[in-house]
Amino acid sequence: MTFGALTFLYPVLLAGLLLVPVLWLIIRSAPRKPRRIHFPAARLLLGATNNRRNAEHAPLWQTILRSAILLCLILAAAHPVLNKKNYAPDHGALLVMVDNSWSSAANWPQYQKGMKQIVNQARLNNQSIFIAVTAPETSGANSTDLPALQGPLSPHASQNAFDRIQPRPWQPDYQALDDMISARQDIINAISGTILISDDITAPGKETLANDLSAVSPFIVLHPVARGQETAIVLAGLNRNRNGMTVDLTHPVLQNEKQITLIARGSRGQVILRHPATLERGTTKNQIDISMPGDIANGIQTLGLAGIESAAALFQTGAKWQRRTVGIVVNSGEGPVLLSDRYFFLDRALSPYADIHYGTLADLLEKNPDILVTTGNIPDLGSQQIKLASWLDKGGLLVRFASDSASSPEDRFLPVTLRLGNRDFGGSMSWERPKHLAAFGDTSPFYGLPIPGDITINRQLLAEPDRDIVEKTWARLSDGTPLVTSVAKNAGRIVLFHVTPWADWSNLPMSGLFVQIWQRILPLASPDNPSSGTIQSLLPPQSILDGFGQPHQPDPTILGLQNTTEMPDPRHPPGIYGQNGQAVAHNLGPFIQGLDKPIRWPEQTDQKTLADDDQLDLAALCVFAAFCLFLLDTLILILTGMNNRFQGYRHGRKMRSRPSSSGGETTISLRPETPADKSSTPFNRLGMLVVLAGSLGLALTITGMAPQASAQENTSPRRDSFQAALHPRLAYMETGVAAIDRLSQAGLTGLTETLRRRTAADLAPPSMINPQTDDLSFYPLIYWPLTEGQNDISAYGREQLNRYLANGGMILIDSRDREVEPARLRRLLAGVEIPTLTRAPTDHVVFRSFYLLDQAYGRFDAPLWVDARPDPRLDGVASVLFGGNDWAASWVPTRLELERYGEATSNPIDDISPRRHELALRFGVNLVIYALTGSYKGDQVHLPAILERLGR
Incomplete structure (x- = not known):
């Protein structure tokens, strides 16, 4: 649905x-929330009237504000778009090809925006979509191979498919895509437009694909804003020199001068250089x-470009990047001229990649x-034999060459056993001609290097x-004899060239192959990862890069790498191998070519930009507006609410006392200074105040005459009674004997902590009570120690x-002297309605409520x-x-506390062992759980009988 420049992608939701x-009607008809005014609790009922108030309607501002919130949410659900663009015909199916090769990563957010806009168009026009990608998998x-074509898909399914597409760090395969589309005649017949999301x-x-599809249907190319000229900057090479390094960059032809920033990072990702x-x-x-x-x-x-996330804009160095220190052992009498003559080719091959030092063996080992x-x-x-062996064991790399001397090198520090003398080819005393190099084997670190024929x-x-000569050979001649051999020595390695480093035995030192061989040897002397006995030519992947240049662990589809001379592909993506x-x-960068050649699109191609400035998605703006209105x-x-609280506080302060009309009595009159809020609920105000007073735990007696006097009016309740109503706790009876009262407090405190x-019983500290002054109804269990002469x-x-016991209270009476006779109890507590008592059986619930016990353990073993x-x-x-x-004494936490209150016991206190103390605490826990939960575990006591009745 379109209204001028405004388009709704889901117009049906406008019915909301x-x-x-x-x-509007619901809010206006609903009553407002009643205003709360807090007054002193004792003054609530006096002077209150029971006049019924009519509810006031919600204020107009609230109705308008909440209606506006609903309006914004409905508009957001309808997804309005201002100045919406149609990228393709609005009828028939669409074929959308997404270029997800290496060049797309730098502009991938724009690609995603373009895919979303295409889905919005398809949803509005009720079109289906076919989806294809250009990067193989x-x-x-x-x-x-290229992934199969997807479709026809609904707009919702298309959006899910687009979300799964990610840029890949290798080249696209447009030829395979052209063949795949040509083989699908059903797609060619169904589509009314073709869209390629790509750059220039x-x-x-690529051009062939565009020409073929232009002949089938309208062909549209959606470009990122920069069209690749600003973001397709490739790091094509990185080389060391004597002063630092050289960076090679390739890119499309720049229309304007461009500022970039190179960022070098270390092994932990820290920035080394900007x-x-x-x-x-x-x-x-x-x-x-x-x-x-x-x-x-x-x-x-790694070396990358700031602001460009692409595998082509990231260059990884690897082990060969580190500049090694190479020491060339010479005799102490050799001078500079002689050194430059004899080691000329060796110096030229190593100097660009290593720091070279000449010296005696002793001097070099010191360095x-x-x-x-x-x-x-x-x-x-x-x-220096011992020092050289120690240097090798710690990871050193010893490279040895033959010399002009007629004798062979010593057998020590050699990878293989040498025959006496040398082997001549083409000499006056030899029938053999000079030999050529054979191809490097797949177990050699030189595997993949091209061998010049000269x-x-x-x-x-x-x-x-020897029997292991094949494993030790890195390079051999055409007749199979070794040219370069090697063997591991603990963490180090020995390498032997069976020729000299100058041009009298061979022309190998004069060739570029000699330089390439050294480039493979130098990384093996890694100070961070010493060499081992196995040098692999098939390099397993360590970490690989995704299309954005982010490293991650390789998955099982990634294969080992044998050489780095081929373009990265899905089986060998860019990364670190070995x-x-x-x-x-x-x-990836060194393999990218053709950036200097702009593509030539067919004349009928319609080229559009992915991000048009005049197209605005208003859905997010509507949601934001609704959120702001909700906050308001x-x-x-x-x-x-804060104002109502303040008004209530002010009104409560202004209430005053005055003499009552009855003469002698004084009453409190409730007279607010301002009129009552008309927005009160229609309930009776007097009933509200009664409920509020009841929730505060206040006992209010409403009578028409002055209240009658009672025994309670002459006493002042203790503060503990009010606290016990808010925080459950145990209690002990006041005996009048200070030592026994202290012992009861210590014992119940220890039981409470246990x-x-x-x-899960989190009780407050115990309280001392007196039935003549305290309300007993707040305590689930009362401990009553008996004393002589109480x-x-x-x-x-x-x-x-009696009222406490009749209403479900529980009292534990402790004679503290093993003498347990119910008759004695009735005599001591004459007037208290003590029920008929019997000995507790071993299966009583009190012995099963938490722990499984067989008696009421305490200081003594009385029943x-x-x-x-x-x-x-x-x-x-x-x-x-x-x-x-004497349970209180057995519940005291420590012996020190027990000794402190020992004067209250009638027997020595050293008879409470740790085991008895633990059993007494367990009985105390059972007792309290029994008082709090009742007999809910009684069924468990009869569980055998229940199971027998059920026949199980």
């Missing part, structure tokens, strides 16, 4: 606007020299180089054919105790007496328990 007047065990970067088969640079206008290649110390350059693991290079016999080996070998050191020091970087409504309600640690209980106290016939109205729970086990 009919709910706005309904909401893994297929089968070792092959790759050329690729093989280097700004300028790319000149009209160029396609730039070379940037960066000066830095060698040790800083060694720490670089601890990464690699030592020697020719022939090692000078001064006898005195390299010849005239002389070599010949190795004995192990045991063979951290080989496989980068909430803020007003909060401020209104309950808090072992059960005061008689008054009639009111007996009445309090426990309980109600013989508990009242069924009280769930069969005993109201009186009687014993003489």
Whole structure:
């Protein structure tokens, strides 16, 4: 549905606007929330009237505000779009091809926006979509292929399919996509338009695909804003030099000068270097020299471009990037001229990639180089043999060459056993011609290096054919004899060239292959990952890059890498490969070509930009407006409530007392200074105040005359009674004997702490009570220690105790002296309605409520007496328990506290062992749980009988 420049993608949801007047009527007819005014509780009822108030309607501002919130939400659900664009015909199906190759990563948010806009158009026009991508994926065990075409899909299913597409760090395959579409005649017949989301970067088969599809249906190309010119900057190379490093950049032709920033990071992702640079206008290649110390350059693991997230804009260094220290062992008498002559080719091959030092073996070992290079016999080996062996064991790499000497090198520090003398090819005394190199085997670190056909070998050191000679051989001649051999020595390695490093035995040192061989050898001397006995040519993946240049762990579809001379693909994506020091970087940038050649689209191609400035999605704006209105409504309600609280406080302060009309009595009159709020609920105000007073726990007696005097009016309730109403706790009876009262408090305190640690009963500290002055109804259990010569209980106290027991209270009476006789109890507590008592059986609920016990453990082992016939109205729970086990003394937490209150005990206190103390605490826990929960575990006592009745 379109209204001028405004389009609703879900116009059917505009029917929700009919709910706005309904909401208006509901809000206007509903009463407002009553205003609360807090007054002193004792003055609530006096002077109050029972006049009925009519409810006032909600204020107009609230009705308008909430109706506006609903309006915004309905509009957001209808998804309005301002100045919506149609990218393709609005009838028939659409074929959408998404270029998800390496060049898309830098502009992927725009690609996603374009896909979303296409789905919105299809949803509005009720169109189906076919989806294709350009980057191949893994297929089968070792092959790759384009994913199958998807469709026809509904707009909702298309959005889910688009969300699963991610950029890939390799080249697109437009030729395979063209063949796949050509084979689907049903798609060609169904589509009314073809959309390619891509940039202007050329690729093989891209123009052909555009020409073929232009002949079938209208062909539309959706470009990112920059069209690849600003973001398709590729790091094509990174090389070390004597002053630092050189960065090679390739990119499409720049229309304007561009500022970039190179960012170098270390092994933990920390930024090592930020280097700004300028790319000149009209160029396609730039070379940037960066000066830095060698040790800083060694720490670089990746080099990227700020603001561009793409695998092509990230260059990983790998192990060979680190500049190694190479020591070349010479005799002490050799001078600089002689050194430059004899080691010229070796110096030229190593100097761009390593720091070279010449010296004697002793001097070089002191410097601890990464690699030592020697020719022939090692000078001064006898005195330095132990140090050289130790250097090798710690990870050093010893590279040895033959020499012009007629004798072979010593057998020590050699990878293989050498035959005496040398082998000549093409000499006056030989029938053999010079030999050529054979292809490097797949177990050699030189695997994959191309071998020039003009390299010849005239002389070599010949190795004995030992049984492991094949495993030790890295390079061999055409006749199979070794040319380069190697063996591991603990963490180090020895490598032997069976020729000299100059041009008298072969022309290998004069070739570029010699440089490439050294480039493979240098990373093996990794100080961070010493070499092992196995050098693999099939390099397993360590970490790989996704299309955005983010590293992650390889999945099982990634295969090992044998050489880095091929373009990354789904089986060998860019990343780090190898192990045991063979951290080989496989980068995408060096393989990208053709950025300097702009693509030529067919003449009938309709080119559009993905992000049009005049198209505005208003759905999010509507949701934001609704949220802001909701916050405003909430803020007003909060401020209104605060004002009501303040008014209530002010009114409560202004209430005053005055003489009553009855003469002698004084009453409190409720007279607010301002009129009552008309928005009160229609309930009777007097009833509201009664409910409020009841919730505060106040006992209010409403009479028409002055209240009659009672025994309670002359007493002042203790503060503990009010606290006990809010926080449950245990209680103990006041005896008048200070020592016994302190012992009762200590014992119940220990039991309360045990309950808090072992059960869910979180009780407050115990209270001392007196039935003549305190309300007993707040305490679930009262502990009553009996004493000789205790005061008689008054009639009111007996009445309090009887009422407490009749209403479900529980009293534990403790004679504290083993003498447990119910008759004695009735004599001591004359006037208290003690029920008929009997000895508690071993299967009583009190012994099963929490722990499984067989008696009422305490300081003594006297029996426990309980109600013989508990009242069924009280769930069969005993109201009186009687014993003489001195439980309070056995519940005291520590012996030190017990000794402090020992004067209250009639027997020595050293008879309470830790075991007895623990059993007494368990009985106390059972007792309290029994008092709190009743006999709910009684069924468990009869569980055998129940199971027998059920026949199980």
